[in-house]
Amino acid sequence: MNDKKLILVVDDDPDLVEAISMKLESENYRVAKAYDGIQAWDRIKQERPHLIILDVMMPNKNGYHVCDELKKNPQYSNITVVLLTAVGDAVTSTKYTHMDGKTALADEFIPKPIDLDNLMEIVKDYTR
């Protein structure tokens, strides 16, 4: 039995996925990866992660949609979602805002650029 917690990292930037994954693995987590919202759902169904680090702006299906679908599905609604919000602080004309994130019922919000240490603290808090 593998007791390492599984974290799903979802972002369309492969470098960011890799950077977060390396940090998580160094902290003794297992990591699954996805590069868009549709892949994310495939991973969620296949592997049922403990926590999802989910980017907002992605092709195919954005992070808000994935989060919304997840939290409204009783089978998956207890999975913790940390949303990475790159656009909420400085840009007001976009449809992607912090408010959208909050209505998407995510458990936590982290602005980009990401502070990896802050992200790790949040992951540890939610996976204890």
Added chain:
Amino acid sequence: MGEKIPMEGVNISPKMARVSVLASGADLTAGFLHPMARDRINLKLLITEDRIDGARVSCCVAAEDRSRTKSLIDAEPGPAQRAEIHEPVGLISIFPLRSSLKTLGLALMALANAQIPVHAFCSSLSALTLVIDHDRLQEALAAFECCFDFPGERPPDSNESPPLP
């Protein structure tokens, strides 16, 4: 043909312009990079090369930023002296690379066999990205599919930025 190397994905960019300028170190920052940042022009794939006669920087900008980029370069006497803009180009990125020379070698061989010129390439933490002519991106993808195994559907042939969801 040996067994295909499993990859996690491939990205294809919309049309871009490759910009190359030759300038002294001070010119490069003040005369090129700073104005680009001030005008909020995003740079993709920034490559710098030290030479005896200065430094050459090559980068890609979105096709719609090409005119603004040209105006900025022309406004600066230093970089404008030896600037080149080549278009349309496109970027094809495969990942993960993880410093694999085999992946790099196979990618370059695949493009060479398909007779697709490579204008520039670079590796990052995860990805190998190559600059080629935009109208040959799908050929490059087909060439890569002979040696790499990509999950999911083939990326669409896009001339524009992907629509926001």
